Amino acid sequence: MAGGDGDRHRAPKRHxxxxxxxxxxxxxxxxxxxxxxxxxxxxxADTEVKKRDFTKLELKVDHASRPLWACxxxxxxxxxxxxxxxxxxxxxxxxxxxxxRPESMHEYNLTPHSLYAAVSVGLETSTIISVLSKLSKTKxxxxxxxFIHGSTAxxxxxKLVLKKNRYFVESPxxxxxxxxxxxxxxxxxxxxxEDSLGAPSFTVSKTSGQIASxxxxxxxxxxxxxxxxxxxxxxxxxxxxxxxxxxxxxLPNALNYPMLEEYDFRNDTVNxxxxxxxxxxxxxxxxxxxxxxxxxxxxxxxxxIIVLPCGAGKSLVGVSxxxxxxxxxLCLATNAVSVDQWAFQFKLWSTIKDENISRFTSDNKEKxxxxxxxxxxxxxxxxxxxxxxxxxxxxxxxxRNREWGLLLMDEVHxxxxxxxxxxxxxxxxxxxxxxTATLVREDERITDLNFLIGPxxxxxxxxxxxxxxxIANVQCAEVWCPMxxxxxxxxxxxxxxxxxxxxxxxxxxKFRACEFLIRFHEQQRGDKIIVFADNxxxxxxxxMKLRKPMIFGATSHAERTRILYQFKNSPExxxxxxxxxxxxxxxxxxxxxxxxxxxxxxxxxxxxQRLGRILRAKGKHQDRMAGGKEExxxxxxxxxxxxxxxxxxxxxRQQFLIDQGYSFKVITSLPPAEEGPNLSYYxxxxxxxxxSMALNAGDDMIGVERLEEDSDGKALIRARRSAGxxxxxxGAGGMVYMEYSTGKGKGVQKKHKDPSKRxxxxxxxxx
Amino acid sequence: xxxxxKGLFISCDVPMAQFIVNLNASMPPSERFIVHMLDPTNMFVxxxxxxxxxxxxxxxxxxxxxxxxx
Numbered sequence: 001m002a003g004g005d006g007d008r009h010r011a012p013k014r015h016x017x018x019x020x021x022x023x024x025x026x027x028x029x030x031x032x033x034x035x036x037x038x039x040x041x042x043x044x045a046d047t048e049v050k051k052r053d054f055t056k057l058e059l060k061v062d063h064a065s066r067p068l069w070a071c072x073x074x075x076x077x078x079x080x081x082x083x084x085x086x087x088x089x090x091x092x093x094x095x096x097x098x099x100x101r102p103e104s105m106h107e108y109n110l111t112p113h114s115l116y117a118a119v120s121v122g123l124e125t126s127t128i129i130s131v132l133s134k135l136s137k138t139k140x141x142x143x144x145x146x147f148i149h150g151s152t153a154x155x156x157x158x159k160l161v162l163k164k165n166r167y168f169v170e171s172p173x174x175x176x177x178x179x180x181x182x183x184x185x186x187x188x189x190x191x192x193x194e195d196s197l198g199a200p201s202f203t204v205s206k207t208s209g210q211i212a213s214x215x216x217x218x219x220x221x222x223x224x225x226x227x228x229x230x231x232x233x234x235x236x237x238x239x240x241x242x243x244x245x246x247x248x249x250x251l252p253n254a255l256n257y258p259m260l261e262e263y264d265f266r267n268d269t270v271n272x273x274x275x276x277x278x279x280x281x282x283x284x285x286x287x288x289x290x291x292x293x294x295x296x297x298x299x300x301x302x303x304x305i306i307v308l309p310c311g312a313g314k315s316l317v318g319v320s321x322x323x324x325x326x327x328x329x330l331c332l333a334t335n336a337v338s339v340d341q342w343a344f345q346f347k348l349w350s351t352i353k354d355e356n357i358s359r360f361t362s363d364n365k366e367k368x369x370x371x372x373x374x375x376x377x378x379x380x381x382x383x384x385x386x387x388x389x390x391x392x393x394x395x396x397x398x399x400r401n402r403e404w405g406l407l408l409m410d411e412v413h414x415x416x417x418x419x420x421x422x423x424x425x426x427x428x429x430x431x432x433x434x435x436t437a438t439l440v441r442e443d444e445r446i447t448d449l450n451f452l453i454g455p456x457x458x459x460x461x462x463x464x465x466x467x468x469x470x471i472a473n474v475q476c477a478e479v480w481c482p483m484x485x486x487x488x489x490x491x492x493x494x495x496x497x498x499x500x501x502x503x504x505x506x507x508x509x510k511f512r513a514c515e516f517l518i519r520f521h522e523q524q525r526g527d528k529i530i531v532f533a534d535n536x537x538x539x540x541x542x543x544m545k546l547r548k549p550m551i552f553g554a555t556s557h558a559e560r561t562r563i564l565y566q567f568k569n570s571p572e573x574x575x576x577x578x579x580x581x582x583x584x585x586x587x588x589x590x591x592x593x594x595x596x597x598x599x600x601x602x603x604x605x606x607x608x609q610r611l612g613r614i615l616r617a618k619g620k621h622q623d624r625m626a627g628g629k630e631e632x633x634x635x636x637x638x639x640x641x642x643x644x645x646x647x648x649x650x651x652x653r654q655q656f657l658i659d660q661g662y663s664f665k666v667i668t669s670l671p672p673a674e675e676g677p678n679l680s681y682y683x684x685x686x687x688x689x690x691x692s693m694a695l696n697a698g699d700d701m702i703g704v705e706r707l708e709e710d711s712d713g714k715a716l717i718r719a720r721r722s723a724g725x726x727x728x729x730x731g732a733g734g735m736v737y738m739e740y741s742t743g744k745g746k747g748v749q750k751k752h753k754d755p756s757k758r759x760x761x762x763x764x765x766x767x
Numbered sequence: 768x769x770x771x772x773k774g775l776f777i778s779c780d781v782p783m784a785q786f787i788v789n790l791n792a793s794m795p796p797s798e799r800f801i802v803h804m805l806d807p808t809n810m811f812v813x814x815x816x817x818x819x820x821x822x823x824x825x826x827x828x829x830x831x832x833x834x835x836x837x
Contacts, residue, residue, distance in 0.1 A: 485807055488782040492789040602833070643782040644831060651833035 063137035068092070070132060072141035074110035075099075088135050090290070093459055094118050095128055101461055102661045110144070112151045116251075116258045117455030119155035120304065122297045128152065158250060160243070160259045161235070162403070162430050163270075166191075167243055169259070170235040176257060177234055185249045189242030241425055247451040261303040261454055263405070263430035265325045271403055272371035276352040278323045285470055288317050291458035292324070295433065301325055303454035305412060305434035309462050309660075310612020311471050314435045315345040318408050321433050323350050327405020328372040330427055332379050334411050335581075336361045336557055342376045342410065360399075363557060365391050368398070375399065379415050383422040396426075404429035412436045412449060413605060420452045437612050438605040438656060463661040471615040472592065475632040476657065477665045478650060479517075479639045481509040486684075486691055491644060499695060504641040505538040505598040506694040508681040513639055514597055515546060515679045516671035521593045521635070522574045528567065529575040529593040532610055534600050536579065537697045541690075542597065543577040545680060552579035564588065583609045589616045592634040599638075602652035611636050611657060638664075774802050775817055778809050783824065787812075790823055 060066065067082035076096055078088055081104060089106075092098075095118040096108035118128060129148055133140045158180065159170045169186075171177050181187045238246055250257045284292065291306045301321070308314050322329040331346075333339045343359050346352055352374060358366035360377035368375055377399075381392070388396065407429035409415070413436045415423075424432075434453045465471045483491065484507065490496050491503045504510075514531065521527040533539040536552060543550040549563045566573045568590050582588075583606055592614050600606045614634040640650045654664055671679055681687050777787065784807055791801045800813040812820075 482780070483782045483785075485781050485785055488785040489789065492786060494793075643786075643828075647831045648833045655835060 057138040057141065059138055060136075066135055066137045068135050069138065070136045070140055070144055072143040074144065074147060076108040076110065078106040078108065080104055080106060084135065089461065089464075091131055091135070093461075094121060094123060094294070095132070098459060098461075098659075100659045100661075101463065102658075102663075103463060106461075110147065113450055113455065115148060115151040116155055116450075117304070117457065119152050120258075120260050120302060120455050121294045121457060125149060125152040154257045155260075158257045158259050160247065160261045162263075162428060167238050167240050168235040169238055169246070172234070174234045177236060180250070180255065180257060181236070183249055183255055185242075186238070186246050189238045189246050191237040191239055240428065244421060244424065244452065251451055261431070263301040263303075263325070264299075265301055265327060265405060265430065266299065268327065268405075268430070271327050271405060273326050274328060274352075274356065274372035274374070274405075276323050276326060276350045276356070276374075278320055278350055279348075282316060282320070282349040284316060284320055285313065286468075287458075287460050287465065287470070288313055288320070291317055291460070292320055294457040295321060296324060301406070301431040302457065303432040304457035305436060305439070305449060305453055305455070306457050307436055307439050307459040309460060309465060309471055309615055310437040310609065311615030312437075312460060312465055313470075314410070314437070315342065316349055318342075318410070318433065318435055319346055319349040322346070322374065322406055322408065325405045325431065327430070328402060329374045329406040329408060330399065330404045330429065331374060331376045331408040332382065332410060332423065333376065334414055335378060336363065337560065338410065339364075339376050339378055346374055346376070360392070360395055362392075365395060367395065372405075379419055379423060382426055383419045385422075400426055400428075402428075405431065407432045409434045409453070412453065413438055420448075424452060438608040461661075472634040473632050474611060474614065474634040474636050474662070475665065476611070476636045476654075476662050477638070477667050478654075479513050479637055479667045479670050480642045481507055481513050481639055481670070483507050483641050483643060484509060484687060486688060488643065490691065490695065496695070500645060501535060501598070502537055502694050502697060504644040504646050505533070505535050506541065506690060507641045508687045508690060510597060510639045510641055511542065511545075511681055511690075512675075512679045513670040514542065514595055516675055517593075517595055517637055518546065518548075518575050527574070527593045527635075528588075528591045529595060530582065530588065530591045530613060531575060531577045532580070532582065532594065532596045533577060533598045534580050535598040537694070538598050539577055539579050541693070546575070548575045548577055549573060550577035550579075551581060553581055555581075567591075580606070582613070588613060594636045596636075596638045599649065599653060602649045604653055604656035607638075607653040608656045608660075611662075637667075772802060773814055775812050775814050776809070777812055777820075781807050784808055784810065786824065786827060787820060790820070 054071065065082075065084075067079050067084045067088040069077040071077075076092060078092060079085070080089075082088065092106075092108050095114060096110045097114045099107040099109050101107070115128070119125075125148060129140070129145055132144075132148075154176075157171055157173055157176050161168045161170050169177065169180065181190065247259055249255055250259050287308070291308065295302055295304065295306070301324070306314070306317060308317065318331070322331075331342050333342050339359050339361050343357055346357055347354070356368075356370055356373040358368040358373060358375050360366065360375055360381055362381065382396070382399065404427060407424075407427060409432065412420075412434035432453050434449065439449075439456065439459075462471070466473050483504065487503055487507050491500055496503065518529055518531070521529055531542065531548070533542060539550055539552060542548075549566070551560050551563055555563075563573075563576060567576050567588065580600060594610055594614050596610060614636065638650060638653075640646045654662075658664070676682060681690060777784075779787070787810065788801065788804070791799050794800070800816040801810055802813060803811045805811060
């Protein structure tokens, strides 16, 4: 085992650059080389280069001036250096799913869902094909044209409309409705208008009987429908509780009549208007305008999801949408802090009167008065299934009975599907807008959002926003901290398998690197630093040792607010330690450095969300533009103990950001050797003391902190290695937003034990 | 009288040395292979274990590296 092997071990990691994930252009003859990015030399089989033959594609004469390559399998590659990049990008983002977007070459994928989204923002099949063929360097392959035709033929034929608190399925084509009604799920969900005549055998004929009065004949009706944009349509009513199932049945993988949900808010005279306008100083940026124009394309509001990086001004998009619709708006956030922030954003950007906006959280139950208004609350409050206090029961009843113009949902990626279902079944809204920065989940549940909310309307390119100076230019770095001899010896022991995490997090070299970075940024640059640690033991130990304030699940709302206020305003407090409660929605515009010492296994979205905490642009606008004074104005460090599982997780976590075009720099020599005794844990004795502390930490401390809203399925499976924190068990951690502690409920449940597990002495008694 | 043993000299970084030590310790006493630990990064082992150590280390580092699914 020569020394060289140690290097070989690390070599593959250095490939983590921002080269396009799969494709590299070989030459102008339209041939792609599918070099596997991760050619780990340990697997010789993997280094085989997969080649595909594209020689059959016909290259256009003026290919050099066209920006993209379209392959028969639906993949599209876009050259970002093309003069037509901007136009091509706007078009591609509407019709295709971005896969990987590094600096010079983007990869996109055409999927049925992305085409569904394209049609729902108003693009027609013929337009999609003609524009795509105009932009493509090669003649469009037959397969792609067929695919687009096949996927878009039925889009937009069926609409879901909410009228007077009842849901209707509308279509200008009665034959489409009868096709839908032939489906079992949909016909069961249908509510017959004429109850007395309702016999199942008449379903089909009744569909045609439902043609709104005034139709002389079918053909004529269709012409009118086409001419006046569905002024006269055919419809049937469906059961509100079945809406989601009906929508799911209509998706491309089932009946293939995806429903459009549009809200004609200008002509809605039933629901009272809300007097709110955007304040003149609120000037949406170009990409915010663009995302809004996708939503309000034809003067109506469409349901869907808008994806913008954290810090790019999602709240302004939300508030603007509410201001355009001017109806009652229900805004859902993930926790109480972000409820406060949303309420503040509404007041900041719009002219809404104070009495029209109310917050509804467990500590803050503001009644709303008036005919229309904005209510800001959390998902938990709405979806909560247990018994509520009288006050909140009244408010929920009010929420349930109201017909909402806009349902604004923040951070849609975090909310588990079942909670969405509950929320959507409780609240009736004309239009749903989901906002998120990271449309990834480890459990691949993200596609559920397609029928729960709607298609993705817009997704911004991170690097373009960085270049425009709208978000901070972040230097991402992975700091490799070698394990010390003693810690690694313990790490390898079988009996410590449950303590692996605490061992690699508490690695003294990591602590020293962290301490060095904090000191460097505080003293040399005057930065504001957030340190993230998922591991409670590490969080408390680091924070105590370095004497910095910390926030975790059990920290009360009041104390959180106080610490955050101090961090924002006091020159004394420049570093705070956060557990994963800080991942989402806590808005800390001042921070520009993140140091991550432990993380939630391989969750890509956590990495992106954490990066998002520092993305909000700082400093003068011109300095931030390309070529400005500062190359980087924010720093994201991820401290990783080498040779441990952390290396695996760390690489996995970075994938999302790498796909967005970020590259991670690897730093191996931190802290510098000359720092020696200036940092903690320099001597072996100190290190050993830390080791014994880590090994003796209670099981409740070493695990990953678990919060109520935690449900990122798969990522957890490998990571969950012990019980959660004590506070979580006692109902304190993450339960603070709930109405009741679950203590009572648990007591009752425990009495019904499985009889087979009963002690034999008691078995007799119950037998 | 000089006593010579044929063996293999291994030089590696501290964590890998610990890995090999741990591997050695997990073996039944008759199969232990470390002849002498020279210092934290150098050791002297039985000549026949080179392949076994290589494959174990390969396995260990595969566990710790992530490959993007295609």
